[in-house]
Amino acid sequence: MDGNLFRPLKTVAAVLAGVALTMVCASGHAQDKPIRIGLVTFLSGPAAGPFGVPAKIAAEAIVESLNAGRAPAPYNKKGFGGTPLELTIVDEAGGATKQVTELRNLVERQNVDFVIGYISSGDCLAVAPVAEELKTLTILFDCGTPRVFEEAGYKYVFRTRSHATMDAVAGALYLLENRPAVKSFAGINQNYAWGQDSWADFTAVMETLKPESEITSSQMPKFGAGQYGPEISALLQTNSDVIHSSLWGGDLEAFMLQATPRGLFNRSQLVLVAGEPYLHRLAGNMPDGTIVGARGPNGVYAQKSALNDWLRQIYKERAEIYPNYPAYSVAMAFLGLKAAYEKARGAGGAPATDEVIKAFEFLNFDSPAGKVMMKLGKGHQAVTGTAYGTTRTVNGQVTVGNIKYYPLERVQPPEGVKSLDWIKAGMKPGKW
Amino acid sequence: MNQLVAVVIDGLIYSSWLFIIAVGLTLIYGVMKILNIAHGSLYALGAYSAAALAGYWINQGHAPMGSYAVMLLAAILVGLVAGPVIERGLLRFMYGKDEIVLVLVTYAVFLILEDFIKLTWGVDPYFLYQPYGLLGSFDVGDLTYPVYNLVLFGAAVLIGVTLAWVLTRTRRGKMLVAVIHDREMAAAMGINVGLVYFVTFTVGAMLGAVGGALTAPMISVQPGIGAETIVLAFAVVVIGGLGSLPGAALAAILVGLVRSAAVHYRPELDLFAIYFVMAVVLIMRPKGLFSVPEARKI
Numbered sequence: 151m152d153g154n155l156f157r158p159l160k161t162v163a164a165v166l167a168g169v170a171l172t173m174v175c176a177s178g179h180a181q182d183k184p185i186r187i188g189l190v191t192f193l194s195g196p197a198a199g200p201f202g203v204p205a206k207i208a209a210e211a212i213v214e215s216l217n218a219g220r221a222p223a224p225y226n227k228k229g230f231g232g233t234p235l236e237l238t239i240v241d242e243a244g245g246a247t248k249q250v251t252e253l254r255n256l257v258e259r260q261n262v263d264f265v266i267g268y269i270s271s272g273d274c275l276a277v278a279p280v281a282e283e284l285k286t287l288t289i290l291f292d293c294g295t296p297r298v299f300e301e302a303g304y305k306y307v308f309r310t311r312s313h314a315t316m317d318a319v320a321g322a323l324y325l326l327e328n329r330p331a332v333k334s335f336a337g338i339n340q341n342y343a344w345g346q347d348s349w350a351d352f353t354a355v356m357e358t359l360k361p362e363s364e365i366t367s368s369q370m371p372k373f374g375a376g377q378y379g380p381e382i383s384a385l386l387q388t389n390s391d392v393i394h395s396s397l398w399g400g401d402l403e404a405f406m407l408q409a410t411p412r413g414l415f416n417r418s419q420l421v422l423v424a425g426e427p428y429l430h431r432l433a434g435n436m437p438d439g440t441i442v443g444a445r446g447p448n449g450v451y452a453q454k455s456a457l458n459d460w461l462r463q464i465y466k467e468r469a470e471i472y473p474n475y476p477a478y479s480v481a482m483a484f485l486g487l488k489a490a491y492e493k494a495r496g497a498g499g500a501p502a503t504d505e506v507i508k509a510f511e512f513l514n515f516d517s518p519a520g521k522v523m524m525k526l527g528k529g530h531q532a533v534t535g536t537a538y539g540t541t542r543t544v545n546g547q548v549t550v551g552n553i554k555y556y557p558l559e560r561v562q563p564p565e566g567v568k569s570l571d572w573i574k575a576g577m578k579p580g581k582w
Numbered sequence: 583m584n585q586l587v588a589v590v591i592d593g594l595i596y597s598s599w600l601f602i603i604a605v606g607l608t609l610i611y612g613v614m615k616i617l618n619i620a621h622g623s624l625y626a627l628g629a630y631s632a633a634a635l636a637g638y639w640i641n642q643g644h645a646p647m648g649s650y651a652v653m654l655l656a657a658i659l660v661g662l663v664a665g666p667v668i669e670r671g672l673l674r675f676m677y678g679k680d681e682i683v684l685v686l687v688t689y690a691v692f693l694i695l696e697d698f699i700k701l702t703w704g705v706d707p708y709f710l711y712q713p714y715g716l717l718g719s720f721d722v723g724d725l726t727y728p729v730y731n732l733v734l735f736g737a738a739v740l741i742g743v744t745l746a747w748v749l750t751r752t753r754r755g756k757m758l759v760a761v762i763h764d765r766e767m768a769a770a771m772g773i774n775v776g777l778v779y780f781v782t783f784t785v786g787a788m789l790g791a792v793g794g795a796l797t798a799p800m801i802s803v804q805p806g807i808g809a810e811t812i813v814l815a816f817a818v819v820v821i822g823g824l825g826s827l828p829g830a831a832l833a834a835i836l837v838g839l840v841r842s843a844a845v846h847y848r849p850e851l852d853l854f855a856i857y858f859v860m861a862v863v864l865i866m867r868p869k870g871l872f873s874v875p876e877a878r879k880i
Contacts, residue, residue, distance in 0.1 A: 193705065194700060194705060194805050194806070195805055195806045196804055196805070196806050198705035198804075198805060199705050199706045199707045199804055199805075200707075202705070203705055203706070341852075341853050367849065368849060368850075369845065369849050369852075370849055370850060370852065370853070371852060371853075372852070372853050374806070374810045376797075376800075376801050376807065376810060376811075377596060377599060377800070377801075379592050379595050379596055379731070379842075380589075380592040380593070380596065380841065380842040380845035380846060381845055381849075383588045383591075383592050383725055383845075383846070384588075384845055384846050384849070386724070386725055386726075387585065387588065387724070387725070387846075399802075399804075400707055400801065400802035400804045400806075400807075403707060403709070403801075403802035404800065404801040404802050407709070407711045407714060407799075407800060407801065407802070408714070408800055410715075411714060411715040411719060411726075411728045412719070412725075412726045412727065412728065413726050431707070431709070434711070435711060
C-alpha cells in the first residue's frame, strides 16, 4: 500500500532527474556545438551543372578547409572564431514557392544558424521577405537582380556579390573600347527577369554611349527552349555588328552548338555577359574573339593572391578542374560571413545574430576575387569591380586574353540611384 | 533572301522536330488510351544514351560517320529495354482503370526515370556536337543550314510515312486499327490485344528515344530536358487530336510555321505562339483537328 502511494512520486523524481541530466549533457555539448549553415543551391535541373554543383563543391571544400584552419590569413582561425561549421544542403530546384517552404524548414525544423544560398533571381526576391520574418541572417550568394535592395530594405538579408547591372555596363564599355565603330547590335536573351534586365541595361548603355547605333533585333526565347533555328536565321538576316547575349546553362550551350556551324559568329561579334563557366566546356564551339564576362573578377579573371590560390587548390582537389564564378560567389559568402562573425565575436563568446548583422553592415573584406565592400543597400549589398576579356583557343583549350579590369565606380550606380536611371544619366562615377 | 522563305524553312525544320518528339505519344494514346507522361523521360533516356555511346565511339577514335548508327542503336536499345519493362512490369496491371489513374502512373514513372537519369549520368551536361556539323552545310540565299537539319526533316517524313503505311496497308496494322476502334470486339475476333499493347508501347517508347537521340547533337543533354519536351509534345498532340497521326503531323507543321513567323516578324510573341495555335484550334474544334466523333455506348 505504502509502496503504491510513493510510486508516482518516484516516477516524477526519476523524470526530473532524467531531465536534469539531459540539460547538463546538453550544456556540455553546447560548448562544442557547430555553427549550422544551410546551403541552398541547384542540385538538379538545368542550372545544376554550370552553377549549382560547382557552388556545392566549393562550399564543401571551403567548409572542410575552414574547419581545419587551412585558409590563408585573415581567415586562418578554425571554423568561425574557433567553432566548427556544419553544412545542411538543400536543392534550389522547384520554384520560388518551394524555396519559401524550404527556407522555413531550414530555420524552424533543421535549426540552422545562417543561410547561404540562391542562384535564381526569382528565388532571391521570394525568400528575402521570409528570411526577414524568420529573423535569420541569409546571404544571397549568386543571384543578380538589382531589385532586391533597390526596391526594398532588409535587416537580415545580405548579398555578397555585386548585382547584375555591372555585367551589361562593363560588357558594353569593353565592346566600345575594342570596337568603337559599332553601328548595329542585336540580342538573344531568355524571356524572364535576368534576360530582360540584361538586355534593358545593355541597350540603355549603348543608347547613352553610342546613340547612333541601331538595335536590329531582340530575340527573347523562353527559358529552356533548346531549339534556336528560327532565332539564328533572324539574327543572321540582321547582319548586325554585335550580338549581345545573357543566355546561360544548357540554353547558351545549345545556342552555341547550333549557331557556330551556321556561321553566325563570322558575321557578328558575340558578347556573352555570363559566358565564363562555359569556356572549358565549349572548346570547339566557342569562336575566338568572343567577348566574355564572369560577373565580376572571378574565375579566369581572378588575380593572383593567397586567397585565390587557396580556392583554386581546394576546388581542384575535389572537382579536378579550376573553379568558375559560382565557386567564387560562394567563397565570398562564406568569407564575408566569417569576417563579420569573428568581428562581432571579438574576444567574447558566440555573438548574437544582431551583433553579426551589425558587424556585417558596411564591412570590407578580402576574397579570392579581390576586395569586397558592403556599400549598397544600407551596407547589405556588396560592390566589386569587374573584368572582361576576349576568347582565344590555345592547344585546343579556350582561354581569355586582352583582359580589362573595371573599377566599381565605372560600372555600378551609387547608393540610392536605380541602375537604369544611372545609366540614362550618363553613368557618372559615384563617390564610394 | 526573302524572309518568307526563311520562315518556311525554319518552320519546317522545327515542325520536323516537333513531329518526331510527339509521334510516339500520339501512337500510344491512339491505341492504348494512355497519356504517357513518361514519354518525356524516354526522350531524355534516348538523348543521354546517344550522347554517351556515340560520344564514347568518337572519343575512341572510330570513324565519326559511324556515330549516326550508334545514336540510332542507342535509341533502339532504350526502346527495347524501357518499353517492355514499363508495359509488362507496370502498365498491364492498370488496363481498364480510369484514364486519370494511368496518367498518374506514368507521371510516377516519369519521376522515377528522371532520378534514374541523374543517378546514372549525374547533373553535368553531355555534349555530342560532332554529328551536327559532320555532314556539312548548304546555303539558301544568304542563310546557311547544316545538312543535319535535312536529316531531321527526312527522319520525320520517314517515320510518318512508315507508320501510315503499316497502319493502313499491312494486316498487323489493320489489326491494330481494330483494337483502336473497339478493344473488346477485336479481342472477341481473336486479336491478341495484350500483344498489340505490348508492341505498341515498345514502338512508342522507341520513337520517344529516337526523338531524343536525334536531338542530342543539337543541344546540351542535361537534367530536365524531358520535362521541357513533354509539354511541347502534349501541345502538338492535343492540337492534332489525341491519337491522330495525321493530326500530329498537321499540328507540328502549324505550330512550327507560326512560331517561326513570330520569331522573324514579332519576336516578343514567340513565347505565346504555340499556345495561340492551341487556343484557336481548341475554340473551333475542342477535341483537336483530327478528332473523330465518338459513339456513346449505352
